[in-house]
Every structure is written in structure tokens, then in C-alpha cells.
Amino acid sequence: MPVEFTMPKLGLTMEEGTILEWLVPDGTEITDGTPVLLVETDKVETEVNVSGSGRLVQTGAVGDTFACGERIGWLLAPGEDPPAATAPTPAAPSSTATAATNRDQTASVTIPAPSPGGSATEAAVAPGGRLLASPNAKRVAAAAGVDLRTIRGTGPGGRIVSEDVEEAVARGTAAPRAAAPLAPAPRRPDGSVAASVAARNLADLLGIDLATVAPDPVERRVTRDAVALHVRALLGGAAQPTPAPAAPAAPATEPLAPASQPPTRVVPFKGMRGTIAKRMHGALQGMAQLTLFMDADLDAVVADRARRAADGPAPGYTDYIIAAAAKALGEHPVVNSQVVEEGIALLPDIHVGMAVAVDDGLMVPVVRHTDRLDLATLSTETTRLAEAARTKSIGLDDLEGGTFSVTALGMFGVDGFTPVINPPNTAILGVGRLRDDLVLVDGQVATRKRLTLSLTWDHRVFDGAPAAEFCRTIVRLLADPTGW
Numbered sequence: 001m002p003v004e005f006t007m008p009k010l011g012l013t014m015e016e017g018t019i020l021e022w023l024v025p026d027g028t029e030i031t032d033g034t035p036v037l038l039v040e041t042d043k044v045e046t047e048v049n050v051s052g053s054g055r056l057v058q059t060g061a062v063g064d065t066f067a068c069g070e071r072i073g074w075l076l077a078p079g080e081d082p083p084a085a086t087a088p089t090p091a092a093p094s095s096t097a098t099a100a101t102n103r104d105q106t107a108s109v110t111i112p113a114p115s116p117g118g119s120a121t122e123a124a125v126a127p128g129g130r131l132l133a134s135p136n137a138k139r140v141a142a143a144a145g146v147d148l149r150t151i152r153g154t155g156p157g158g159r160i161v162s163e164d165v166e167e168a169v170a171r172g173t174a175a176p177r178a179a180a181p182l183a184p185a186p187r188r189p190d191g192s193v194a195a196s197v198a199a200r201n202l203a204d205l206l207g208i209d210l211a212t213v214a215p216d217p218v219e220r221r222v223t224r225d226a227v228a229l230h231v232r233a234l235l236g237g238a239a240q241p242t243p244a245p246a247a248p249a250a251p252a253t254e255p256l257a258p259a260s261q262p263p264t265r266v267v268p269f270k271g272m273r274g275t276i277a278k279r280m281h282g283a284l285q286g287m288a289q290l291t292l293f294m295d296a297d298l299d300a301v302v303a304d305r306a307r308r309a310a311d312g313p314a315p316g317y318t319d320y321i322i323a324a325a326a327k328a329l330g331e332h333p334v335v336n337s338q339v340v341e342e343g344i345a346l347l348p349d350i351h352v353g354m355a356v357a358v359d360d361g362l363m364v365p366v367v368r369h370t371d372r373l374d375l376a377t378l379s380t381e382t383t384r385l386a387e388a389a390r391t392k393s394i395g396l397d398d399l400e401g402g403t404f405s406v407t408a409l410g411m412f413g414v415d416g417f418t419p420v421i422n423p424p425n426t427a428i429l430g431v432g433r434l435r436d437d438l439v440l441v442d443g444q445v446a447t448r449k450r451l452t453l454s455l456t457w458d459h460r461v462f463d464g465a466p467a468a469e470f471c472r473t474i475v476r477l478l479a480d481p482t483g484w
């Protein structure tokens with residue numbers, strides 16, 4: 001019996017994934033555990049191994065985005081064929097199409113703008129006519145009320161990314177999406193309404209029947225934005241979805257000034273750089289962030305590290321900081337928290353994220369149950385995560401679920417700085433350089449190994465005194481690392 005091969009759920013927050021590459025040709029006989037697919041989520045690119053054996057028939061095309069659990073292929077036994085009703089439909093030929101021949105047969109065709117105000121552009125489409133666009137690009141286009149088919153994509157294979165939509169809106173080159181009559185929602189072979197996971201969750205929350213929601217004309221299924229438009233129409237007393245605005249929506253922020261001189265080159269806010277920019281800007285806008293600075297004596301840590309180095313590999317200084325922070329989080333549970341709709345959620349498990357600089361940005365892999373690890377085990381785990389991040393072999397599970405973060409700039413000669421909180425955390429600890437300070441001890445000048453800790457916290461969640469007490473606990477723990 002044919003077995004569906006579906007888009008896997010690779011992390012707790014993953015709702016959908018985009019096929020970047022099939023690693024095996026269509027129709028290949030595979031065995032359990034074979035890597036067959038490269039998937040892109042909003043956080044990472046990762047290989048997917050198949051669970052099961054048989055002949056793999058691919059129904060999902062490169063560049064297409066699928067909800068977790070949605071079919072992207074079949075696993076067939078000898079002599080079996082995929083169900084005829086669900087076989088993929090090839091893209092219709094066009095005299096204006098520019099074919100891109102490869103094993104996935106992704107095509108780039110010229111699609112005229114559907115409204116008189118739009119201008120035709122080249123948009124990449126997959127077999128079956130599905131437009132190649134990232135999930136965030138579709139959300140941005142829906143919010144702006146523009147037609148994705150009038151936007152030129154600059155992503156892999158011509159895929160449209162959110163930055164393409166924002167640029168087209170800012171320039172006024174994107175045509176508004178025409179209002180469509182309420183059409184029956186498409187059905188899957190089992191009779192259920194074709195809808196994204198996010199759309200189902202929102203519809204369940206609001207008590208909306210998905211069969212009454214007009215599907216997205218680009219995705220050919222009910223999306224979360226389609227449900228939101230439907231609800232707005234109901235609240236406004238309309239029977240049909242509200243029409244798109246007559247003109248592209250204005251940018252949400254003030255336009256930036258042009259370059260003061262001709263630039264040598266322009267680096268676009270795309271990929272990891274774009275994600276970092278949006279998350280950090282959003283964090284500063286959405287939180288009341290303050291930073292305090294406190295010095296910590298590390299003479300005991302230096303001595304402990306030297307003792308361990310005599311017997312083998314020694315933990316790094318940042319490992320000691322992470323271990324002390326994890327122990328302090330256990331004593332100050334309000335710092336191990338996040339803001340939710342109901343208020344401040346105190347989280348029972350301590351998972352400390354550590355910022356790792358990579359070639360094109362920053363990653364924050366997570367050391368799980370940090371407070372339960374001895375120092376040697378923690379050091380082994382941070383080394384593994386840092387290497388995986390730098391070689392881009394890290395998995396999505398290693399990037400999710402952090403409850404607190406530690407970031408270090410001491411290796412660059414920095415003493416103190418103002419780190420930005422990594423949402424949804426409510427605090428982050430910065431680590432400065434290890435230095436020699438002159439101090440008076442019994443009237444005599446002596447030296448101490450010290451570094452500066454920079455704690456940024458969300459003032460909505462806790463105040464300055466608890467923040468200082470938390471940081472002081474870390475300092476106390478670093479003064480005696482024996483037994484870690």
C-alpha cells in the first residue's frame with residue numbers, strides 16, 4: 001500500500017518548510033534512514049532522512065512550501081503506483097516561458113500582472129503553477145495587499161523572499177491584489193479542506209469553518225492570512241472578503257535617506273542578516289531593555305582551569321560563565337521566563353543559549369538542561385554546538401527552546417557592552433575580556449583577574465534590584481567553582 005512521505009516537523013515552532021533540494025532522483029529505491037531532502041525553515045537548512053523503505057516518488061517541487069504533515073511524496077512497494085488522483089500536474093507550456101532544465105524541472109515563466117495597474121515581471125513557478133515564494137514573503141504580500149505575481153524574486157531559483165516584497169512596495173512597482181469572489185475551499189483527497197497548519201489553528205481558536213474561507217489564490221489553499229481576512233469581513237458585516245486596497249500599502253517606517261556618497265557595494269538585508277536585523281529591531285521595540293554592569297573576580301576560575309588543564313582539555317572561560325548563569329537561574333526563577341498573553345511565564349527547565357559568530361551573522365545554539373551538567377560535560381557540549389554552527393551542520397533542534405542567553409566579546413578586547421535580548425527570553429548576559437586589575441589588599445597593591453558582566457533585562461518582567469541580585473549571584477558562584 002502506498003505510504004505518504006510528508007513534510008516533517010523539525011522543531012516545536014516549525015509550521016512549514018520549503019524544499020531546497022531533493023538529494024536523490026525521483027523514483028529511487030531507498031532504505032530507512034537515507035537522506036533524501038534538503039529543507040529550509042525560518043531558522044536553518046537541514047537534511048531530512050526518510051523513515052521507511054521503498055521507491056520514492058516525489059510530488060513536491062523544489063522551491064515549494066508545505067505545511068508540516070502535508071504530503072511531498074510517496075513510498076511505494078515493488079509494482080505499486082502512486083494514487084492517480086494525487087499525481088502532480090506539470091506546468092502548462094508557455095511561449096514566453098524561460099525553461100530551466102534540471103532534475104527538479106523548476107521553470108521560470110513570464111506571468112502578466114492580473115490587474116491593469118500592474119506591470120509584468122518574471123516570477124519563478126514550480127510544476128503545477130505554484131509560485132515560488134517564502135512563507136514570510138506571502139505573509140508580507142498579504143498584509144500589504146499586493147500581488148506576488150508582479151514581483152521579481154531574488155532568492156534561490158528565483159524564489160520571492162520578503163525583502164523582494166518590501167522593496168517592491170516601497171518603490172510602488174507591485175500591483176495591488178485584486179479582490180476575488182468567494183470560491184469553494186479546495187479539498188484534499190480525504191475530503192478535508194486544504195489549509196495550512198497556522199490557518200487551522202487560528203480557525204479552531206476563533207470557531208471558523210474553513211470551508212467558508214476563500215483560499216489564497218497563489219497558494220491554492222486556505223492560509224492564516226485568508227482566515228484573518230475572512231474574520232475582518234465578518235466583523236465588518238460583509239459576506240465577501242474585503243477587497244485589496246487600490247494602491248500598494250505605504251512602508252510601515254519612514255523611508256531611509258539615500259547614501260551620502262556612491263557606495264562601493266550594497267549588502268541587502270536578506271537571509272540570516274535580514275532575520276537578525278528584524279529580530280533585534282523587534283526586540284528593542286517590544287521590550288523595555290536596560291543594562292547593568294558588574295565586575296567579577298576570576299582568580300579562582302583561572303586556578304581551577306589550570307588544574308583541569310594539567311589533566312587534559314580545560315573548559316573555556318565562557319563555559320564557567322554559562323555554568324554559573326545556569327546555577328543562578330535556578331536561584332532566581334523570574335529571570336528564566338518569557339512574556340505570554342496571560343503575563344509572565346516562569347519556565348521550569350533551564351536551557352542556556354550561547355551566541356556564536358558565523359561568517360554571515362550570528363547563531364544561538366542551546367545547551368539543554370544546562371544546570372544539570374557538570375562543567376566537563378557542558379564544555380564538551382558547547383564545543384560541539386559551536387563547531388556545528390560554524391560549519392552549518394547544526395540541526396534545528398539545537399537552535400530552539402533557549403530560556404536565557406550568554407554572549408561574549410571579550411576575545412575582541414571589549415570590557416562591557418549592551419547585548420540585545422534574544423526573544424522570547426527576558427534577559428541576556430554579556431561577557432567582557434579577562435584583564436588584570438590593580439587592587440589594594442591590606443594596604444598593599446595586588447592584582448586580580450577580573451572581567452565585566454553586562455546584564456540586559458526586560459524591565460517589564462523584573463526590576464533593577466532583582467537584576468542586580470541575579471548578577472551578584474553569578475559573581476559569587478564564580479568566586480568558588482570547586483565541585484563543578
